[in-house]
Amino acid sequence: MLEVQNLSMRFGGLLAVDQVSLDVNEREIVSIIGPNGAGKTTVFNCMSGFYKPTGGKILFQGQEVQGKPDYKISRLGMVRTFQHVRLFNNMTVVENLLVAQHRHLNTNLLAGLLKTPDYRERERKSLDRAAYWLNRVGLMDMANREAGNLAYGQQRRLEIARCMVTEPKLLMLDEPAAGLNPAETKDLNQLIVSLKEDYCVSVVLIEHDMSLVMDISDRINVINQGRPLASGTPEEIRQNDDVIKAYLGEA
Amino acid sequence: MAANNLKHALFCAVVTLVIAYPILGLNLEAQGINVTLEGADASTVISVLAAAVVVFLFQLFRDNILSVLKSVPSPLPKSQKEPMAENKRARIESWVLTGIVILALFWPFFVSRGAVDLATLVLIYIMLALGLNVVVGLAGLLDLGYVAFYAVGAYTFALLSQYAGVSFWVALPIGACLAALFGFTLGFPVLRLRGDYLAIVTLGFGEIIRILLNNWTSLTGGPNGVGGIPDPTLFGMEFGRRVKEEGNVSFHETFGIAYSGEHKVIFLYLIALVLAVFTALVIRRFMRMPVGRSWEALREDEIAARSLGMSRTAVKLSAFTIGAFFAGFAGTVFASKQGFISPESFVFLESAIILAIVVLGGMGSQIGVVLAAIAVTILPELAREFSEYRMLIFGAAMVLMMIWRPQGLMPVRRIHIELSKQE
Amino acid sequence: MQDLLYFSQQLINGLTIGSAYALIAIGYTMVYGIIGMINFAHGEIYMIGAYTALLAITGLATLGVTWLPLILLIALICAMIVSSSMGWAVERVAYRPVRGRHRLIPLISAIGMSIFLQNYVHLAQGSRNIGFPALIEGGFQFGSSGAFQMSLSYMQITIFITTLICMTLLSLFISRSRTGRACRAVSQDIGMANLLGIDTNRIISATFVIGAALAAVAGLLLGMYYGSIDPLFGFIAGLKAFTAAVLGGIGSIPGAMLGGLILGVSESMTSGYLSGEYKDVVSFGLLILILLFKPTGLLGKPEVEKI
Numbered sequence: 001m002l003e004v005q006n007l008s009m010r011f012g013g014l015l016a017v018d019q020v021s022l023d024v025n026e027r028e029i030v031s032i033i034g035p036n037g038a039g040k041t042t043v044f045n046c047m048s049g050f051y052k053p054t055g056g057k058i059l060f061q062g063q064e065v066q067g068k069p070d071y072k073i074s075r076l077g078m079v080r081t082f083q084h085v086r087l088f089n090n091m092t093v094v095e096n097l098l099v100a101q102h103r104h105l106n107t108n109l110l111a112g113l114l115k116t117p118d119y120r121e122r123e124r125k126s127l128d129r130a131a132y133w134l135n136r137v138g139l140m141d142m143a144n145r146e147a148g149n150l151a152y153g154q155q156r157r158l159e160i161a162r163c164m165v166t167e168p169k170l171l172m173l174d175e176p177a178a179g180l181n182p183a184e185t186k187d188l189n190q191l192i193v194s195l196k197e198d199y200c201v202s203v204v205l206i207e208h209d210m211s212l213v214m215d216i217s218d219r220i221n222v223i224n225q226g227r228p229l230a231s232g233t234p235e236e237i238r239q240n241d242d243v244i245k246a247y248l249g250e251a
Numbered sequence: 252m253a254a255n256n257l258k259h260a261l262f263c264a265v266v267t268l269v270i271a272y273p274i275l276g277l278n279l280e281a282q283g284i285n286v287t288l289e290g291a292d293a294s295t296v297i298s299v300l301a302a303a304v305v306v307f308l309f310q311l312f313r314d315n316i317l318s319v320l321k322s323v324p325s326p327l328p329k330s331q332k333e334p335m336a337e338n339k340r341a342r343i344e345s346w347v348l349t350g351i352v353i354l355a356l357f358w359p360f361f362v363s364r365g366a367v368d369l370a371t372l373v374l375i376y377i378m379l380a381l382g383l384n385v386v387v388g389l390a391g392l393l394d395l396g397y398v399a400f401y402a403v404g405a406y407t408f409a410l411l412s413q414y415a416g417v418s419f420w421v422a423l424p425i426g427a428c429l430a431a432l433f434g435f436t437l438g439f440p441v442l443r444l445r446g447d448y449l450a451i452v453t454l455g456f457g458e459i460i461r462i463l464l465n466n467w468t469s470l471t472g473g474p475n476g477v478g479g480i481p482d483p484t485l486f487g488m489e490f491g492r493r494v495k496e497e498g499n500v501s502f503h504e505t506f507g508i509a510y511s512g513e514h515k516v517i518f519l520y521l522i523a524l525v526l527a528v529f530t531a532l533v534i535r536r537f538m539r540m541p542v543g544r545s546w547e548a549l550r551e552d553e554i555a556a557r558s559l560g561m562s563r564t565a566v567k568l569s570a571f572t573i574g575a576f577f578a579g580f581a582g583t584v585f586a587s588k589q590g591f592i593s594p595e596s597f598v599f600l601e602s603a604i605i606l607a608i609v610v611l612g613g614m615g616s617q618i619g620v621v622l623a624a625i626a627v628t629i630l631p632e633l634a635r636e637f638s639e640y641r642m643l644i645f646g647a648a649m650v651l652m653m654i655w656r657p658q659g660l661m662p663v664r665r666i667h668i669e670l671s672k673q674e
Numbered sequence: 675m676q677d678l679l680y681f682s683q684q685l686i687n688g689l690t691i692g693s694a695y696a697l698i699a700i701g702y703t704m705v706y707g708i709i710g711m712i713n714f715a716h717g718e719i720y721m722i723g724a725y726t727a728l729l730a731i732t733g734l735a736t737l738g739v740t741w742l743p744l745i746l747l748i749a750l751i752c753a754m755i756v757s758s759s760m761g762w763a764v765e766r767v768a769y770r771p772v773r774g775r776h777r778l779i780p781l782i783s784a785i786g787m788s789i790f791l792q793n794y795v796h797l798a799q800g801s802r803n804i805g806f807p808a809l810i811e812g813g814f815q816f817g818s819s820g821a822f823q824m825s826l827s828y829m830q831i832t833i834f835i836t837t838l839i840c841m842t843l844l845s846l847f848i849s850r851s852r853t854g855r856a857c858r859a860v861s862q863d864i865g866m867a868n869l870l871g872i873d874t875n876r877i878i879s880a881t882f883v884i885g886a887a888l889a890a891v892a893g894l895l896l897g898m899y900y901g902s903i904d905p906l907f908g909f910i911a912g913l914k915a916f917t918a919a920v921l922g923g924i925g926s927i928p929g930a931m932l933g934g935l936i937l938g939v940s941e942s943m944t945s946g947y948l949s950g951e952y953k954d955v956v957s958f959g960l961l962i963l964i965l966l967f968k969p970t971g972l973l974g975k976p977e978v979e980k981i
Contacts, residue, residue, distance in 0.1 A: 048558060074560035082558075088551035091544070094668045099548040100559045102541050109569075112540040113533065131670040144667050166559060269759040273752070274722065275798045277729050286805055288732040393778050395785075440966055446777045447712050448965050451916065455958035458913075466951045599909070603789055610782055643793035649786025653779050654771040 008055035077169035089148030097130035260310035374523035382577030388614035390570035391550030396457025404582025419483035430579025438571035476593025490515035613659020692938020698915035699930035701885025707925035714784035717912015718791035723890030761886025803904035923974025
């Protein structure tokens with residue numbers, strides 16, 4: 001489904017990502033782990049189109065997407081979250097979900113001004129979808145609160161829901177468990193697995209919480225100082241000497 | 252600590268004297284080509300000294316004063332509470348608004364001509380401010396050249412009527428669309444710029460358009476402007492004493508009433524009222540549509556918006572174009588009201604006034620913007636002796652608002668959306 | 675031959691105006707470099723400098739002082755003191771309380787301040803333009819050809835030399851003095867500088883004071899050069915200087931110098947070969963083109979978008 005080949009990203013003299021490859025199949029959770037500053041988020045930024053990679057290819061469903069503008073990549077069905085939650089803070093929770101469905105709605109201005117039946121129908125559908133996901137992540141009671149006023153864990157869930165209403169094929173989560181307490185992490189764990197099982201979404205995950213990664217990942221890629229270090233199933237990674245050295249040796 | 256405070260307070264007082272005394276206390280008097288210096292009258296000097304003393308005392312007891320101020324609860328409501336029961340509120344709101352509009356419809360028949368004329372101007376500012384509110388308040392794009400689109404609307408009507416004899420009703424949509432087209436073409440290249448750069452570039456565009464109007468004498472009449480702009484007609488009826496155009500009849504003859512200059516003024520007012528209400532309703536509708544939400548999303552967090560598949564250029568461009576459209580609308584009405592326009596009416600200060608209205612009213616809030624437009628236009632007229640201080644006070648108010656209430660006097664109330672409960 | 679002379683004359687005029695623009699541009703560039711805001715009221719600070727200088731000159735004339743260097747020196751010092759105080763006060767009152775908020779908030783506050791100051795002077799001194807005595811008269815005349823004679827006035831020489839002195843002093847100050855080093859540190863990373871014990875508030879104030887003082891110098895020079903001033907005199911000059919700062923790369927002091935000179939020359943060439951009416955169009959056009967195609971300017975450093 002997703003294939004990243006020899007991805008490189010250079011900022012001036014600094015080679016932040018060097019020849020990283022990774023592939024994701026349908027209905028699979030793939031994690032990227034590595035010490036701080038290893039270049040994980042840079043890989044994400046290249047994949048989601050915020051950076052133009054200086055080398056390598058990114059194929060999404062057979063289509064080359066590297067260097068495409070971010071919003072086009074997102075419209076293909078690759079949607080991401082952010083390391084520091086990025087919500088539309090002054091808009092309500094529902095509005096956050098409605099905005100995300102922008103392209104599902106008829107954007108024709110006249111149809112909206114005149115409230116044509118077709119437009120009403122689409123609007124109703126997007127409201128239903130928003131309601132469904134609010135229920136799913138347990139934020140229904142918060143629907144008309146301003147997103148910025150939610151608790152941190154709720155904001156994290158809202159961000160994921162906001163991705164899901166766009167009906168993506170691939171979800172990229174950047175440290176979704178950061179700042180969550182153990183109970184919340186456990187909920188998140190179940191949510192991510194259910195996204196894969198029930199909604200047929202593939203997930204690419206950057207995470208520091210090893211228990212979460214080891215629990216839910218189908219495969220894991222380790223990068224260190226911008227270079228690929230190892231890849232394999234959680235079991236293989238756990239026993240990989242290089243990985244142990246990279247983590248323990250530098251910790 | 253106390254000594255430190257004293258030193259700081261003294262310093263602040265001296266600075267106050269330094270910045271106030273030379274400019275306020277000494278007057279340059281031009282006599283022929285010679286310039287002489289004269290001291291200002293005693294009261295000015297005394298007030299400068301008093302200001303310095305006040306600054307000194309404030310700085311000296313700064314901590315005490317601030318702590319007292321903090322303990323006083325803010326009389327203005329916070330915007331954070333959850334919206335109240337929506338159905339009820341919406342019903343009350345729509346009744347009140349309808350009432351106001353009906354009142355506004357009949358009001359001009361009972362007041363003086365001057366008051367109606369001023370009210371028309373207020374309505375023009377309301378249209379402008381509502382349009383700019385889309386760009387600045389909703390989309391978060393600081394447009395300092397908004398007056399350029401106003402000028403495009405006004406000049407379109409003026410020139411079309413001068414060269415092609417086009418009437419108000421034909422020129423109105425053309426002017427608005429042309430202004431929108433200008434917004435679109437100007438917006439296209441500049442909208443990927445960062446916020447503050449965008450502000451300066453739009454300011455530059457505004458100035459360029461004004462300079463062009465001023466110097467393209469063969470077309471626009473340069474600084475002399477364009478005159479003889481016709482009044483609007485009502486189904487072919489003119490409001491003048493005599494009919495100017497072949498085939499038209501005059502309003503007062505048709506209805507067999509005595510000619511009165513007031514008819515025209517009131518008619519213009521009513522047109523402006525209808526257009527202002529139309530503007531408000533259309534924009535209100537936009538705010539509840541996907542396009543309106545994406546404006547706000549882009550203002551809130553551009554990166555997140557892009558990551559959800561919104562094209563930054565398309566969204567910003569739509570806000571810019573729609574804002575320009577309504578400026579063109581207002582411009583056409585303005586040209587018709589004045590009967591004469593010149594580049595003088597479209598200087599940067601005008602953009603700044605409209606911006607001040609949006610900022611004071613609360614960026615994004617329609618009712619706030621309407622109230623601010625009324626206040627900003629009418630207050631200086633009510634207190635004539637006060638009117639030369641108008642811009643001084645605007646400037647100060649903009650600074651104070653940014654410091655204390657950047658969300659404006661009437662902050663936006665979020666729209667409550669009812670969801671059907673499931674499962 | 676006449677063409678060449680005419681061209682050189684435009685070049686001289688352009689460089690004169692340009693170096694004065696550069697002096698004003700320093701204020702924009704330093705403030706932007708440190709706190710990332712456009713000090714929209716800077717043009718007004720410059721205008722106030724010009725007014726103060728005129729007040730001082732007129733006052734000295736009334737007192738009967740006739741020795742030119744003394745008049746200029748006193749006028750310069752007065753203008754610098756008043757403008758710097760104004761710069762300091764503006765930062766304290768209008769910018770410090772909104773520092774760190776959303777980018778547009780300080781900008782709107784600055785626009786408000788600009789309108790306020792314009793009307794402050796307008797109310798106190800009237801809106802009409804007032805003649806500024808040309809204290810430095812005469813100049814060199816160069817080879818005339820046909821009806822055209824090229825000249826280099828003493829006033830122009832004064833502007834060049836003063837600008838040169840100011841720029842040299844500023845560079846020395848930035849590179850050698852403690853405060854200068856602190857300025858550079860703050861513009862690199864304001865949070866870090868704070869942690870290292872630099873009083874960042876003081877440094878930011880210092881930036882405003884320095885920028886305002888240089889603007890006051892420009893106010894005196896350009897007031898004499900143009901021969902008259904009015905309360906709106908700062909607005910356009912401020913925009914021009916901002917253009918110069920952006921052109922050279924905002925945040926970069928040599929950039930401001932370079933940008934000022936380029937802008938001045940392109941303006942005077944437009945006046946000389948097209949029409950004086952369109953010189954503002956050219957400078958705004960230049961600003962727009964630079965921002966569109968090279969927003970970092972000629973000598974600026976690129977900014978990386980952080981996510």
